[in-house]
Amino acid sequence: MPSTRSYTVNVSFDTPVAHPFSYLVPEGTTVAPGQRVVAPLGNAERVGVVVGLREGVTPGLKPFIRVLDAAPLLDADTLELTRWIAAQSLSSLGSTLAALTPPVVAAASVSEREAGVGRGWADIDGSRLRTPPAHTRAGAEPTLPEVFIGAGRERRLIERLGTTDAPALVIVPDVEAAGRWTQRLEKYGTVARLDSGVDDEARARAWTALAAGHRRLAVGTRSALLAPLPPGGTLALVDEHEAAHKPPGAPRLHSRDVVLERAARARLTAALTSATPSxxxxxxxxxxRARLVTGDAAPWPAVQLADTRGILKVEPLTPPLARAVREALAAGRRALLLVGRLTSALACDECGTVLRCPQCDVAAAYTRAARTLMCRVCGREAPMLDTCPGCHGRRLSPFGWGVERVEHAVRRRFPKARVARYDPDATRGAKAERQRAEAAAAEIVIGTRGALRLFGPGSLGIAGFVSPDQLLRMPDFRAGERLFALLWGAAERVAAGGGLIVQSQTPAHYVFEAFARQDLAAFYRHEMKFRGELGYPPFRRLAVITVTAASAAAMRTLADEIAAALTSVSTFTVYGPASARRDRARRIVVKGHADLASRLGEALADFRRPRPKSRGIIDVEVDPVEWPS
Ligand SMILES: [Zn+2]
Ligand SMILES: [Zn+2]
Structure with a gap:
C-alpha cells in the first residue's frame, strides 16, 4: 500500500448510539471493514467494528489505537446484513455487531499484518458498501427454506448434513443443545464449536477455521448466526419456535428472521426443525414460501380429556389422572405432572368462560383492589363483572393451582412414592440444581414448563396437565401456540402404551382437540384464523413501546407525545398509552405491516436521539415473543 495516502474509518461500538465514530487510520496500518479495532471513546479505550473506510481525512481526527483481528470477521455482504438486522430490531449497529461476533481474545493481535489487506482498499468503500440482493443475482435459483417436522426430525437433518459435502452451520437454542448436536455431528468430521460451552479462545479459533474453510461443520448459539458459511451451505435453526432464539439484549430480533434473511441473501439453504413450528x-x-419435510408420525399416547367444570376446587387431581398415576407407578414407570404459572385472569367455575378483552380476545387481568379488568394488549380497562357472560352464574374466580399446592396434594395421595418438585422457570442456582437432582430420581415429578427438559423421548409412563387452562389464560395472543407446543413436547416423551391426561374446563378448545388427534394442520388452521381476524402476527407486525421516567408527570408527557407521533403514521394502529409494571411505566402497543420497523424508526427518530435521562427512557421491542406483564 502506498503510504502517501491517508484513510478514515468509521467504527461502530457497543453503545445505544446509532451512528459510528470516525478515526484516522494510523500510518503503516492496514485495516478493512469487518475487522475490530481498539479506539479511544470518551475517556476509555473501546473495541469496535470497522463498518466503513474512505480515502482522505478530516482535520482533527484522532487515530485508532490498534487492529484486533488478523482478517475481517464479516465480509461486506454480512456487514450489510447486520445493518438490516439493526434496522429491523431498532437496535444500534454497534450492539448488534457486538452480539453477533466472537469474543475478543486478549492474545489476538494482528499476527499477519497482510491479512487485512487482502480485500484491497479500493473495492471496499465503507460509504458505498455493496448491497447485493442475493436472491435476484443472475443464475442463483433461490432454495426454499425447509422445515423438518415429525418423528426423527433431528436425525434426518443430521444425516442430510453429514452425508453431503456442503458446509453447514447449526444454530441451537442453548449451550446444552450445542453439546448434544456437536456430539451427534462429530461422526461426520470435526465440528467447530462457537458457543460458550467452550472457552473464548476456542470460539475465536473456530470462527477463523470456518473462514479459512478448514472446518465443514459448525454448531453455535445465537452469537454464531453470522459465522462464515460459503454459498451453497446449509444454515440450520434447531427448535425454531423457541423463545430462547430471541433472548433479551440487542439485537432484539428472533434468530429465525436472521436465518431466513441471511439464507436468501447469501444463497444458503435454510433448514428449520420443530415439533410444533411457530x-x-x-x-x-x-x-x-417454505417446504415441510415430514417423517413418520410419532407414536402417540392415549390422550384423555378430563372435564373439570364445576369441580376441582379442593383437589387438583381428577379421578382419571389419579388412576393413571397409580397405574404408571405400579408398572414401574414415571409420572410428570405439569402445572402452569398462576395468572390474574378470571374464569367461570360453572361453564369455563374466561373474561377476555372484546377487542383483542386475550384474557383480561383482574386487579382485586380496584375491582377492574385490564387488557395487557390494548390497555382497555373495564369494571369487574358481577355475573358470567356465558351462563350468568356468579362464580367468577382467578382459579388455578401453584406447583407447591399440587406437590402437597400428590404427597398426601401417594405417601409411599418418591415425589419431587421442579420449577426451573422460577428457581435459580443451587436450589435449582438440588431440585433437578431430586427430580431425576423421583417417580412423580411436579413441574413447570422447563421440567420437560429433564425427560428424554419415551421416558414417561404418564404425563398429566393439571390445569392447562392457566396457560390458555395467559394475557398473550401466543398462549394457544405455547400450550400446544408444551402438550406436544410432553406427548413425545411418553413411552409406547403410556398415557397423557388433560384436565380442563374447556376440553373442546381447538388446542386440545387438535392435540388429541395428533393433527398439526388442524391446530394451525384455527390459530391462523384467530390471528388473521384480530390482526396478530404473522399477518401484522407488533411493537411494544415502554416509557419510564423519573417523575409520573414526565412519564405521562413523554408517553403522550410518543403516542401522538405514532398515531400520525397512517398504517399504524396504536393502543395506549396504558399503565404497566404497576404504574411504574406507560406502555404503547403498535400494530403495523411488514414495514413496521422502518416506519417506527422514522416516527420515533426525534425521541431516540441522545437526551437527558430525566426526560425519560424509551424501550422499543419489535415482534415481541413473550408478552410483557
Ligand atoms: Zn384489548
Ligand atoms: Zn359461566
Missing amino acids: VETWWRADSG
Missing part, C-alpha cells in the same frame, strides 16, 4: 413458519409453508 405460526409464522407454518404460515410461510402454507403460502408456499
Whole structure:
C-alpha cells in the first residue's frame, strides 16, 4: 500500500448510539471493514467494528489505537446484513455487531499484518458498501427454506448434513443443545464449536477455521448466526419456535428472521426443525414460501380429556389422572405432572368462560383492589363483572393451582412414592440444581414448563396437565401456540402404551382437540384464523413501546407525545398509552405491516436521539415473543 495516502474509518461500538465514530487510520496500518479495532471513546479505550473506510481525512481526527483481528470477521455482504438486522430490531449497529461476533481474545493481535489487506482498499468503500440482493443475482435459483417436522426430525437433518459435502452451520437454542448436536455431528468430521460451552479462545479459533474453510461443520448459539458459511451451505435453526432464539439484549430480533434473511441473501439453504413450528413458519409453508419435510408420525399416547367444570376446587387431581398415576407407578414407570404459572385472569367455575378483552380476545387481568379488568394488549380497562357472560352464574374466580399446592396434594395421595418438585422457570442456582437432582430420581415429578427438559423421548409412563387452562389464560395472543407446543413436547416423551391426561374446563378448545388427534394442520388452521381476524402476527407486525421516567408527570408527557407521533403514521394502529409494571411505566402497543420497523424508526427518530435521562427512557421491542406483564 502506498503510504502517501491517508484513510478514515468509521467504527461502530457497543453503545445505544446509532451512528459510528470516525478515526484516522494510523500510518503503516492496514485495516478493512469487518475487522475490530481498539479506539479511544470518551475517556476509555473501546473495541469496535470497522463498518466503513474512505480515502482522505478530516482535520482533527484522532487515530485508532490498534487492529484486533488478523482478517475481517464479516465480509461486506454480512456487514450489510447486520445493518438490516439493526434496522429491523431498532437496535444500534454497534450492539448488534457486538452480539453477533466472537469474543475478543486478549492474545489476538494482528499476527499477519497482510491479512487485512487482502480485500484491497479500493473495492471496499465503507460509504458505498455493496448491497447485493442475493436472491435476484443472475443464475442463483433461490432454495426454499425447509422445515423438518415429525418423528426423527433431528436425525434426518443430521444425516442430510453429514452425508453431503456442503458446509453447514447449526444454530441451537442453548449451550446444552450445542453439546448434544456437536456430539451427534462429530461422526461426520470435526465440528467447530462457537458457543460458550467452550472457552473464548476456542470460539475465536473456530470462527477463523470456518473462514479459512478448514472446518465443514459448525454448531453455535445465537452469537454464531453470522459465522462464515460459503454459498451453497446449509444454515440450520434447531427448535425454531423457541423463545430462547430471541433472548433479551440487542439485537432484539428472533434468530429465525436472521436465518431466513441471511439464507436468501447469501444463497444458503435454510433448514428449520420443530415439533410444533411457530405460526409464522407454518404460515410461510402454507403460502408456499417454505417446504415441510415430514417423517413418520410419532407414536402417540392415549390422550384423555378430563372435564373439570364445576369441580376441582379442593383437589387438583381428577379421578382419571389419579388412576393413571397409580397405574404408571405400579408398572414401574414415571409420572410428570405439569402445572402452569398462576395468572390474574378470571374464569367461570360453572361453564369455563374466561373474561377476555372484546377487542383483542386475550384474557383480561383482574386487579382485586380496584375491582377492574385490564387488557395487557390494548390497555382497555373495564369494571369487574358481577355475573358470567356465558351462563350468568356468579362464580367468577382467578382459579388455578401453584406447583407447591399440587406437590402437597400428590404427597398426601401417594405417601409411599418418591415425589419431587421442579420449577426451573422460577428457581435459580443451587436450589435449582438440588431440585433437578431430586427430580431425576423421583417417580412423580411436579413441574413447570422447563421440567420437560429433564425427560428424554419415551421416558414417561404418564404425563398429566393439571390445569392447562392457566396457560390458555395467559394475557398473550401466543398462549394457544405455547400450550400446544408444551402438550406436544410432553406427548413425545411418553413411552409406547403410556398415557397423557388433560384436565380442563374447556376440553373442546381447538388446542386440545387438535392435540388429541395428533393433527398439526388442524391446530394451525384455527390459530391462523384467530390471528388473521384480530390482526396478530404473522399477518401484522407488533411493537411494544415502554416509557419510564423519573417523575409520573414526565412519564405521562413523554408517553403522550410518543403516542401522538405514532398515531400520525397512517398504517399504524396504536393502543395506549396504558399503565404497566404497576404504574411504574406507560406502555404503547403498535400494530403495523411488514414495514413496521422502518416506519417506527422514522416516527420515533426525534425521541431516540441522545437526551437527558430525566426526560425519560424509551424501550422499543419489535415482534415481541413473550408478552410483557
Ligand atoms: Zn384489548
Ligand atoms: Zn359461566
